[in-house]
Amino acid sequence: MKVQVLASTKIGYCMPKEEALLFSGRAAGICYLPDTIDKLFSEPEEKTLKRANANVASGHHSVFGHATYNFILEDVPKILAMILNNEKVYTTSEKSARYTVMKSEDSEEKKLYEKWIEIFKKRIFEEYPKFDEKRVKKLAQENARYLISIFTPSTSMEYTVNFEQLNYIIGWSKDYINNEENNDFSIKLKDVLKDFLENLPDIEVEGLTSEMKGRSFSLFARRPRNEEFGENYSVNYMASFAELAQAQRHRTLSYEMNMNYGKYSYYIPPIIRKTELEKEWLKDISSLEKNFPQGMMVMINERGTIENFVLKCTERLCGAAQLEIMEGTFEILEKYKKAVENNSVLSEYLKPYTKGARCTFPGWKCTSPCIFGPKDAVNRII
Secondary structure: OOOOOOOOOOOOOOOOHHHHHHHHHHHHHHOOOOOOHHHHOOOOHHHHHHHHHHHHHHOOOHHHHOOEEEEEEEEEEHHHHHHHHOOOOOEEEEOOOOOOOOOOOOHHHHHHHHHHHHHHHHHHHHHOOOOOHHHHHHHHHHHHHHHOEOOOEEEEEEEEEEHHHHHHHHHHHHHHHHHOOOOHHHHHHHHHHHHHHHHOOOOOOOOOOOHHHOOOOOOEOOOOOOOEEOOEEEEEEEEEHHHHHHHOOOOOOEEEEEOOOOOOOEOOOHHHOOOOHHHHHHHHHHOOHHHOEOOEEEEEEEEEEHHHHHHHHHHHOOOOOOHHHHHHHHHHHHHHHHHOOOOHHHHHHHHHHOOOOHHHOOOOOOOOOOOOHHHHOOOOOO
């Protein structure tokens, strides 16, 4: 066996698209390699570019996935991160809204965010007096961030994506800007996408689009989805933008969302449900309706295999997971279990994962046990 590095990330270097085309054209030559790799990579550039351009025209675009770009995106609205993260072909490191203080230039949004951090701190101390101040602060931030708009430029992320996918994203952005019907949501998103395109370096290649493949941004549902549970599953449920952003990290599963325009509802953190604070929360978060706060509920369709759903359970049925996605995952698990109760193979497969938090799962060993334990992890309210 021989292993060699053909290329690698270099800090501070932005690969020109011409270089990415050459690299991809040489990769295309491997498919019909008549000689050695060394000979292929030393062929005349004209020959390589001719091959690359032929691949662009034919739609054989996978070879353009070998060249990659590492971006740092600062002051990014959450919705842009969600769109990019839903495409699966990427690596990202994103600033957490669960563990850091969010900033907003909207004075009302900022005021309500700060107000509810203090309210949540007080409620958490009341319900969990043994929690230390650092944990309480983190949990208060996690719940108050539901008030922050998905259009607020409040996050930063490193985003690594390949040359092919990047050109597809450019094409999908232009398509959305030019063809999506205008409404309160899409008008805001079009401005975000325009800003994104204006700040990208010149790496667009004419013809390197997914047009002939009929693809577009995968986040936005184009048709209704039926529910089904078997070896594969499809399930519809209401969840906040914040939960959807968490769920997208399960790249083996597929996610789509539908906006319920004009009939908005909002996530209510369990620690204030059925208390005098619930009405105040709904009044405050609904006052930010035009901002599209992260706590706004949307209809989500989730699809995948039963094995990959169990992997999601292994991540999310935990006292350290975001509470909303833990609740939602447990509800889907219960629904799945009931739907396959007459299928002995699938029923037996799911059974070991239906007893509580992941620390009850067969073979699971927790390296950093949560404060709740296996019993209270799935019954917590914070």
